[in-house]
Amino acid sequence: xxDPLAILVTGGTFDKxxxxxTGRLFFRDTHxxxxxxxxxxxxxxxxxxxxxxxxxDMTPEGRALxxxxxxxxxxxxxVVTHGTDTMVETARxxxxxxLEGKTIVLTGAMIPYAFGSSDGLFNLGSALSFAxxxxxxxxxxxxxxxxxxxxxxxxxxxxxxxKTS
Amino acid sequence: xxDPLAILVTGGTFDKxxxxxTGRLFFRDTHxxxxxxxxxxxxxxxxxxxxxxxxxDMTPEGRALxxxxxxxxxxxxxVVTHGTDTMVETARxxxxxxLEGKTIVLTGAMIPYAFGSSDGLFNLGSALSFAxxxxxxxxxxxxxxxxxxxxxxxxxxxxxxxKTS
Amino acid sequence: xxDPLAILVTGGTFDKxxxxxTGRLFFRDTHxxxxxxxxxxxxxxxxxxxxxxxxxDMTPEGRALxxxxxxxxxxxxxVVTHGTDTMVETARxxxxxxLEGKTIVLTGAMIPYAFGSSDGLFNLGSALSFAxxxxxxxxxxxxxxxxxxxxxxxxxxxxxxxKTS
Amino acid sequence: xxDPLAILVTGGTFDKxxxxxTGRLFFRDTHxxxxxxxxxxxxxxxxxxxxxxxxxDMTPEGRALxxxxxxxxxxxxxVVTHGTDTMVETARxxxxxxLEGKTIVLTGAMIPYAFGSSDGLFNLGSALSFAxxxxxxxxxxxxxxxxxxxxxxxxxxxxxxxKTS
Numbered sequence: 128x129x130d131p132l133a134i135l136v137t138g139g140t141f142d143k144x145x146x147x148x149t150g151r152l153f154f155r156d157t158h159x160x161x162x163x164x165x166x167x168x169x170x171x172x173x174x175x176x177x178x179x180x181x182x183x184d185m186t187p188e189g190r191a192l193x194x195x196x197x198x199x200x201x202x203x204x205x206v207v208t209h210g211t212d213t214m215v216e217t218a219r220x221x222x223x224x225x226l227e228g229k230t231i232v233l234t235g236a237m238i239p240y241a242f243g244s245s246d247g248l249f250n251l252g253s254a255l256s257f258a259x260x261x262x263x264x265x266x267x268x269x270x271x272x273x274x275x276x277x278x279x280x281x282x283x284x285x286x287x288x289x290k291t292s
Numbered sequence: 293x294x295d296p297l298a299i300l301v302t303g304g305t306f307d308k309x310x311x312x313x314t315g316r317l318f319f320r321d322t323h324x325x326x327x328x329x330x331x332x333x334x335x336x337x338x339x340x341x342x343x344x345x346x347x348x349d350m351t352p353e354g355r356a357l358x359x360x361x362x363x364x365x366x367x368x369x370x371v372v373t374h375g376t377d378t379m380v381e382t383a384r385x386x387x388x389x390x391l392e393g394k395t396i397v398l399t400g401a402m403i404p405y406a407f408g409s410s411d412g413l414f415n416l417g418s419a420l421s422f423a424x425x426x427x428x429x430x431x432x433x434x435x436x437x438x439x440x441x442x443x444x445x446x447x448x449x450x451x452x453x454x455k456t457s
Numbered sequence: 458x459x460d461p462l463a464i465l466v467t468g469g470t471f472d473k474x475x476x477x478x479t480g481r482l483f484f485r486d487t488h489x490x491x492x493x494x495x496x497x498x499x500x501x502x503x504x505x506x507x508x509x510x511x512x513x514d515m516t517p518e519g520r521a522l523x524x525x526x527x528x529x530x531x532x533x534x535x536v537v538t539h540g541t542d543t544m545v546e547t548a549r550x551x552x553x554x555x556l557e558g559k560t561i562v563l564t565g566a567m568i569p570y571a572f573g574s575s576d577g578l579f580n581l582g583s584a585l586s587f588a589x590x591x592x593x594x595x596x597x598x599x600x601x602x603x604x605x606x607x608x609x610x611x612x613x614x615x616x617x618x619x620k621t622s
Numbered sequence: 623x624x625d626p627l628a629i630l631v632t633g634g635t636f637d638k639x640x641x642x643x644t645g646r647l648f649f650r651d652t653h654x655x656x657x658x659x660x661x662x663x664x665x666x667x668x669x670x671x672x673x674x675x676x677x678x679d680m681t682p683e684g685r686a687l688x689x690x691x692x693x694x695x696x697x698x699x700x701v702v703t704h705g706t707d708t709m710v711e712t713a714r715x716x717x718x719x720x721l722e723g724k725t726i727v728l729t730g731a732m733i734p735y736a737f738g739s740s741d742g743l744f745n746l747g748s749a750l751s752f753a754x755x756x757x758x759x760x761x762x763x764x765x766x767x768x769x770x771x772x773x774x775x776x777x778x779x780x781x782x783x784x785k786t787s
Contacts (some may be wrong), residue, residue, distance in 0.1 A: 129437055140480060148616050150470060150499040150511075152482070164413030168400055168436035168453055174547040181480075237332055243573025249331030252417030255436050260425045270334035272294055272422050286478050287334055305645060312732040313781050315635060315676075317647070346645075349637025402642040451643050459767055497732055498746030499765035499782055510786035567662055579661030582747030585766050589757045601750050602624055617664055 131171040133202040134159055135219075137193060138179040139210030141247050143239040154226045158210065158240045162251050170255060173202070181212020182217075182235075185284060190220040197226055204230050204258040206251075211281055211288075214267055215253035216275035222265040232258040234268045237286055296336040297423060298367040299324055302358060302382075303344040304375030306412050308404040319344035323405045324373065327416050335420060338367065347375020347382075347400075355385040362391055369395050369423040373417075376446055376453075379432055383441035383448045387430040397423040399433045403449055461501040462533040462588060464489055467523060467547075468509040469540030471577050484509035489538065492581050500585060503532070509617045512540020512547075520550040527556055534560050534588040536581075541565045541611055541618075544560040545596055548606035552595040558585075562588040564598045567616055626666040627753060628697040629654055632688060632712075633674040634705030636742050638734040649674035653735045654703065657746050665750060668697065677705020677712075677730075685715040692721055699725050699753040701746075706730045706776055706783075709762055713771035717760040727753040729763045732781055 136142065136157040159174050177196050178189060197205055214233050221231055229242045234254035236247035236254055255266040265276040269288040278292050294328040301307065301322040308317045342361050343354060363368055374382055379398050386396055399419035403410035407431050419433040430441040443457050466472065466487040473482045489504050507526050508519060527535055539547055545565050551561055564584035566577035584598040595606040599618040608622050631637065631652040638647045654669050672691050673684060681684035692700055704712055709728050716726055729749035749763040760771040764783040773787050 144359060145568055145572055147470075147612070150482070152480070156591070162390045162414070163436075165409060165411060166418075166433075166436060167452065168414075169454075172436075238475055243572065244473055246572070247330045248413045249327070249333075249417035250435065253412035253421040255330075256418040256421035256433070256438070257425065259438070259532075260422065266354060268421070270302040270332050271328075271337075271417065272334060273421070273424070284477065287332065289334075310733055310737055312635075312780070313649070317645070378647075403640055406738070407640055407736065409736070448643070488684060493766075494743070495741060496738060497741045497765050497782065498744075499784075502766075503726065504665050553772075576660060578660045578743045579657070579663075579747035583661075583751040586748040586751035586768070587755065589768070590752065600749070601658075601747065601787060602664060602750070603754070605663035613642075617645070617662065619664075 129170060129259060130204060130273045131202050132170055132204045132206065132255065133174065134206045134208065135193065135196055136174065136176040136179070137207060138257070139182050139208060140237045140239055141208050141236040142179065144241045152239070153184050157208070159251070162240060164250055166248060166252055168255070172255070177191045180210070182213040185213050186211070187219065189289070190217050193217060194221055194224040197221060197229065197231055198224065203228055205232070206254045206258050207231060207233045208234050209233050211237065212283070215276070215279055215281060217266055218265050218279070222276045228263050230258050230261050230263050231265045232261070232268050232273070233266070294335060294424060295365050295369060296338065297369045297371065297408060297420065299337055299339045300358065300361055300372045301339065301341040301344070301394065302354070302374050304347050304374060304400045305404055306373050310371055311441070313373060317404070324416070326391060327405060327413055331413060331417055333420070337420070345375070346414040347378040350375070350378050350382065355382050355417045358382060359385055359389040362386060362394065363389065370397070370424050371402045371419045372396060372398045373398050376434070379443055379450070380441070380446060383430050383432055384446070387441045393422050393428050395426050395428050397431045397433050397438070398403050405440065459500060459543060460531050460534060461503065462534045462536065462585065463530045464502055464504045464536045464538065465523065466499050466506040466509070467537060467539050467563045470569055471513050471527045471536060471538050471566040472509065480552050482569070487585040489581070492570060496578060496582055498585070498616055502573070509513050509589065510540070512543040513548065515540070515543050520547050523547060524550055526540055527551060527559065527561055528554065533558055535562070536584045537561060537563045539563050539565050541599070542576070542613070545606070545609055545611060546597050548597055548609070552606045558593050560588050561595045562591070562598050564595070589614065624698060624754060625666060626668065626697050627699045627701065628686065628695045629667055629669045629701045629703065630691055631669065631671040631674070632684070632702060632704050634677050634703060634730045636703050636731040636736055637674065639692070639736045641727070647734070652703070657735060657743055661747055662745065663750070667750070669680065675705070677708040680705070680708050680712065685712050687713060689716055692716060692724065692726055693719065698699050698723060701749045702726060702728045704728050704730050706732065706764070707778070710771070710774055710776060713760050713762055713774070717771045723758050725753050725756050725758050726760045727756070727763050727768070728761070740774040742761070
């Protein structure tokens with residue numbers, strides 16, 4: 128068995144659902160557990176829901192809580208699911224916290240997992256893999272790639288992540 | 293942009309489809325291109341269909357062809373999609389070929405991608421990520437994990453991969 | 458071959474999609490053609506997009522246009538896809554127009570077709586079938602049932618249609 | 623509430639699943655209950671699994687059992703899910719049994735419901751609707767159409783149903 132991992136859930140498009148009574152998107156429970164079953168994951172992984180928010184609503188207090196939970200976890204490899212719009216800001220907050228010895232990989236989705244044609248399952252497989260083999264540090268895993276926290280931005284017009292350098 | 297990767301397609305459950313006229317499973321074209329689009333992959337990746345076979349029908353000649361194609365590719369990171377039943381044998385053939393400097397990751401699926409509830413997208417995201425960061429060598433990526441070619445077997449009764457050590 | 462049918466598309470949840478750049482639901486093209494292919498429909502059916510609106514935004518002018526298009530169509534059996542919130546009001550407008558000899562069936566969906574777990578395909582199969590065999594008149598087909606235009610309401614709290622009588 | 627209906631399940635492509643350990647298609651439980659939930663059906667419907675067989679394996683004894691169960695049911699509207707290859711033969715057996723006063727509609731699928739891109743949900747919505755409004759008799763509902771039991775055949779080369787007249 129490989130080393131244990133933690134997945135910290137914070138919300139984002141990844142986990143949005145469609146409310147058929149109101150016609151709005153909303154959060155209920157995370158789909159990460161179901162996705163791990165679908166992916167036939169045999170990793171020793173612990174899933175913790177830290178919050179369920181749209182990343183445009185992520186506050187400094189929310190980021191502080193994510194940092195605190197990453198610090199508190201005993202696992203050395205951590206995947207954080209996060210909305211894509213402010214994922215880079217949260218990566219920066221995690222890097223500033225100097226969580227030595229930990230490999231932290233943020234990931235998310237452009238399409239909600241519940242909507243069938245989502246990139247979420249691909250991204251989760253990718254992020255969990257990067258988290259197992261990258262050296263300690265803070266990374267973003269999107270579009271099949273990994274980026275160092277200080278060399279990445281989201282191009283909102285095209286909906287993709289890219290290096291800033 | 294990251295270094296270029298190659299995906300060599302050889303068939304397996306991954307790419308099986310349902311023939312509605314005969315009620316049998318069969319191969320048509322690979323779904324890898326569609327999966328990369330779904331995963332919003334922005335990797336520089338070249339997809340080559342080497343063959344489309346059930347891995348129980350994989351022959352020594354077939355394995356020799358896979359080795360030859362891996363050797364011929366210019367990319368240093370290669371993902372090989374393969375049926376799970378004899379994936380480990382093909383990994384062994386690739387390791388024996390001593391393809392120095394190349395990171396080769398074999399992956400597959402327990403459920404065909406075309407069937408909706410497949411592990412294929414998770415595995416593809418995982419394999420592409422491992423291929424980018426693992427040192428040269430031959431690996432199997434299944435169940436969210438990576439295994440060295442000489443420390444892995446498929447437990448057919450449970451349908452999972454595990455270390456032999 | 459059976460008698461020809463028309464499908465008039467007006468929007469509604471049925472045809473909503475997820476905009477991955479803005480995170481909002483929106484309309485692009487109708488999915489009715491794709492749904493007919495998925496259902497292996499062999500009906501002689503003509504699809505006309507009249508408008509693409511949320512039914513809460515349906516105006517008297519919009520309803521007049523739907524009435525006019527139903528009148529103009531040569532087919533005697535017509536399915537109208539429509540948002541569920543004001544479907545009954547549009548049914549009433551169609552009944553008031555006295556489109557003699559035509560069987561008009563309104564249907565919709567609680568979950569967008571594009572979201573994978575939609576009731577849309579079930580409802581489309583149902584509405585097309587009712588339209589072929591019910592006598593002339595205006596009906597709503599939802600939840601596997603058909604309702605006369607003057608004996609139906611949507612229970613918004615539960616998201617279901619029911620008789621008023 | 624509309625009159626009660628029965629759904630008699632006999633197997634067929636409709637209910638096939640993929641066995642990830644053997645790579646073969648097989649039957650487990652019927653998906654009809656799940657499909658009714660997905661379709662938000664509010665019909666008063668009772669689901670009875672009579673058998674789970676490939677319709678190429680349907681025997682005269684199997685057909686006699688289906689006839690017997692249709693006769694025994696108290697509902698006047700019955701949908702029978704059935705493999706497509708011998709659906710017409712079973713329709714003939716039901717017609718020969720002279721089940722007076724009952725509207726019996728056979729339906730099935732070209733693609734298993736479990737495989738995501740199935741015609742099953744469309745066909746179920748269609749068959750349930752025809753069963754509610756067609757006069758007593760035995761029918762086949764496929765491809766959005768309904769056929770009298772003595773005026774239908776499956777064109778196996780094209781995978782569609784058509785009139786014989």
